[in-house]
Amino acid sequence: xxxxxxxxxxxxxxxxxxxxxxxxxxxxxxxxxxxxxxxxxxxxxxxxxxxxxxxxxxxxxxxxxxxxxxxxxxxxxxxxxxxxxxxxxxxxxxxxxxxxxxxxxxxxxxxxxxxxxxxxxxxxxxxxxxxxxxxxxxxxxxxxxxxxxxxxxxxxxxxxxxxxxxxxxxxxxxxxxxxxxxxxxxxxxxxxxxxxxxxxxxxxxxxxxxxxxxxxxxxxxxxxxxxxxxxxxxxxxxxxxxxxxxxxxxxxxxx
Numbered sequence: 001x002x003x004x005x006x007x008x009x010x011x012x013x014x015x016x017x018x019x020x021x022x023x024x025x026x027x028x029x030x031x032x033x034x035x036x037x038x039x040x041x042x043x044x045x046x047x048x049x050x051x052x053x054x055x056x057x058x059x060x061x062x063x064x065x066x067x068x069x070x071x072x073x074x075x076x077x078x079x080x081x082x083x084x085x086x087x088x089x090x091x092x093x094x095x096x097x098x099x100x101x102x103x104x105x106x107x108x109x110x111x112x113x114x115x116x117x118x119x120x121x122x123x124x125x126x127x128x129x130x131x132x133x134x135x136x137x138x139x140x141x142x143x144x145x146x147x148x149x150x151x152x153x154x155x156x157x158x159x160x161x162x163x164x165x166x167x168x169x170x171x172x173x174x175x176x177x178x179x180x181x182x183x184x185x186x187x188x189x190x191x192x193x194x195x196x197x198x199x200x201x202x203x204x205x206x207x208x209x210x211x212x213x214x215x216x217x218x219x220x221x222x223x224x225x226x227x228x229x230x231x232x233x234x235x236x237x238x239x240x241x242x243x244x245x246x247x248x249x250x251x252x253x254x255x
Contacts, residue, residue: 024066024132028058031133035059035082039133040106040195044149056139062086062126069110069124075117077134080108084130085203087211090122100168102127102211104188104203106196111154112161114140127207160192177214181222184212185232185239186247202238 036042036054045053059082062068068079071090086103100122103109113120114137126132143150164187171183185208188194188201205223209216223239226232231247233240241247 024060024062024068027060028134029060030054031057031059035133038082038106038196039080041108041150041153044153045143045147046149049143049147049150052139052142053135056136057133059131059133062130062132064126064128067123067125068132069120069122071121071123072119074119075110075113075137077136078108078110078114078140079124080133080135081105082131082133084132085127085207086124086130086132087127088122088124099211099213101164102188102203102207104194104197104201106194108157111140111157115144115154127210156192160190164190164193177218178222178225180214181208181212181219182226182231182247184208185226185241186244189241189244189247199242200235200238200240204237 031039031054036057039057042050042053058077062084068086069075081103083105085105087099088101088103088109089097089099091097103124109124110120117137144154167183167187171180171187185201188203188211189197189199191197205219206216208223209219212219214222223232223234226247227234229246231241231243233242
C-alpha cells in the first residue's frame with residue numbers, strides 16, 4: 001500500500017509515491033488466548049461481546065521508526081500496548097517535537113479519537129520493539145453500543161486521561177529537573193491507565209530522557225537522587241518504584 005503526495009512546481013504538478021505505514025498492518029496476527037486474557041477490558045465483556053472482540057483484535061510487533069499512529073491520518077484502530085514502550089508526541093510547524101507521555105504495557109490509548117472518528121492529532125511511535133494490539137474502530141463502537149461494562153471502562157479511561165494531561169501541563173512548567181523526572185515517572189505508574197504494570201517498569205535512562213525532555217545525564221542525576229531517598233530502585237533493565245506517593249507529591253532537594 002502506498003500514499004500519494006502532490007508537489008506543485010512552477011509549471012506542473014508532480015505526483016510522488018511514498019511508502020505508507022502499511023508494514024505494521026501487514027505483520028498483524030490474531031491474539032493468543034494468553035494475550036487476550038491480559039487485556040484489562042476483555043475480561044469485563046459478556047461472552048458474545050468477548051467473542052466479537054477476539055475475532056477482531058489483531059497484534060503486531062512495532063519497531064523504532066514505525067508509526068502506530070500518525071498525525072493527520074484517519075483513525076482505524078483503538079490501540080493497546082501488550083509489551084514494550086511507546087511515546088505520544090506531535091511536531092510543530094518549525095519541526096520541533098513535543099512529547100506528551102509514554103505508554104507502557106497494559107495501556108490502551110486513542111479512545112477520544114476513536115469516539116469522534118477523527119484524524120489523529122499526535123504521533124505514536126515505539127521507543128523499542130513493542131507488541132501493539134488493535135481493535136478496529138467499528139468494533140470499538142459496537143462494544144460501546146452493546147456493553148455497559150465497556151462503556152464504564154472507556155469513561156474511566158477518559159477521566160484518568162484528562163487528569164494525566166493536566167498533570168503533564170504542570171510538568172512542562174516545572175523548572176526543577178528532579179521533580180520533572182519524578183512526576184513523569186509517576187505518570188507511567190497510573191494503575192487505571194496502565195493496570196498490570198506493577199512496581200517495575202522496563203525502561204532505559206535514554207528512553208526516559210526522550211519522554212521527559214532532558215538529557216540522559218541529567219535524568220541519571222535525578223534517578224540517583226530518587227534512589228538515595230528510597231523512592232525508587234534502579235534495577236537491571238528498569239526501575240522499581242518503592243514509594244509512588246513520594247513520586248507524585250514530594251519536592252526533592254539535594255542534600
